[in-house]
Each structure stands twice: as structure tokens, then as C-alpha cells.
Amino acid sequence: MEVFSHYGVGIKAFAIERKPDGRVKFTLWATVFCMPVFPLSSWSAIYAGPVRPDGIKEDGHRFDDAVRIQRDFISYVRTLSLSVMMLALAIAPAAYFIFRTTGRGATPIEMIFVFAACIWPVVVVSLAERHRHHLLTGCWT
Numbered sequence: 001m002e003v004f005s006h007y008g009v010g011i012k013a014f015a016i017e018r019k020p021d022g023r024v025k026f027t028l029w030a031t032v033f034c035m036p037v038f039p040l041s042s043w044s045a046i047y048a049g050p051v052r053p054d055g056i057k058e059d060g061h062r063f064d065d066a067v068r069i070q071r072d073f074i075s076y077v078r079t080l081s082l083s084v085m086m087l088a089l090a091i092a093p094a095a096y097f098i099f100r101t102t103g104r105g106a107t108p109i110e111m112i113f114v115f116a117a118c119i120w121p122v123v124v125v126s127l128a129e130r131h132r133h134h135l136l137t138g139c140w141t
Contacts, residue, residue, distance in 0.1 A: 008034030008125070013061075015042075015071065015079045016135040022046055024063065024136060027071055027079065034125055035083050042071040047137060061136050090124040093117035 004010050013026040014036050025044045029036035045063035094117040101110060 005031055005034075008032070011040065012036070013132070013136065014083075015075050016132065018135060018138060019044075025069065025071075026136070027075065029079070034128070035087060036079055039071075039076050039079075042069045042075075043067065044069045049137075061133075086124060086128060090121040093120050 005012050009032055010030075011028050012031045012034070014029050015025075015027040017025040019025065023044050024047050025042070027042040028040045030038045030040060043063070043066050045066040048062040048064040094114070097106070097110060097114045097117055101114075106114060
């Protein structure tokens with residue numbers, strides 16, 4: 001099985017749990033702009049690295065010995081609520097400055113903060129993807 005996402009739209013693994021026996025539990029979600037929208041299936045598999053041609057393939061990660069598992073409903077709720085919190089964290093600075101400058105021109109210092117607020121969502125998504133990569137692979141590369 002091969003899943004993919006293009007600019008965060010497609011299918012990605014979330015609710016990732018590493019187990020002591022080397023297996024990784026995860027749920028494949030349909031995503032829109034890196035936000036999980038709908039859970040598709042849950043799996044327990046062994047991380048096989050980026051090279052193996054068989055098994056489940058997800059954004060350059062490969063898994064062998066995949067076994068379909070059943071996750072509880074609370075796992076789906078947790079994933080969605082964490083994603084909504086990440087979205088709020090990503091857009092809050094820009095929303096604040098839009099609200100603050102409505103009806104008037106922004107000062108030069110406010111414009112600096114507006115530009116920084118435009119970069120902030122990229123930082124949030126990059127950090128979240130790095131953490132997801134660490135959970136899948138077990139290393140910070």
C-alpha cells in the first residue's frame with residue numbers, strides 16, 4: 001500500500017505510537033493542508049526505513065509486517081483536537097494583527113510583526129512535521 005500527500009493534501013500518518021518491541025502504531029488520515037480530516041485505517045507495523053520497495057509507504061517512510069488494528073474513538077478525537085489547537089496556534093498571531101489594524105494603517109513595527117506572523121504558520125507546520133518524522137523513525141534527522 002502506498003499513500004502520499006502533496007503540500008499536505010492526501011493521506012498522512014497521525015496518532016503515532018512507538019512500542020518497545022520496535023513496532024509503530026499509527027492511523028492513516030485523509031488530510032487537507034496537513035490537517036487530518038477523516039481517519040481511514042489504523043496499522044501496527046515495523047519501520048523499515050526509506051529504501052524498502054514493499055510494505056506500506058508514507059511520505060518516504062516504509063513499513064513492513066503491517067497488521068491492521070482497531071483504535072478507540074478517543075484516539076481519533078485526540079488527533080483532531082490536537083490538530084485544531086495547532087491550527088489555532090499557527091493562525092492566532094496573524095488573526096490578532098488583522099483584528100488590531102482593521103480600519104487603520106499599521107505602524108512600521110506592526111508591519112514587522114505582521115510579516116513575522118505570516119512566517120509563523122510555516123514554522124509551526126515544520127516543527128510538527130519534524131516531530132512526526134521523529135515518532136515514525138525514532139531519530140531526529
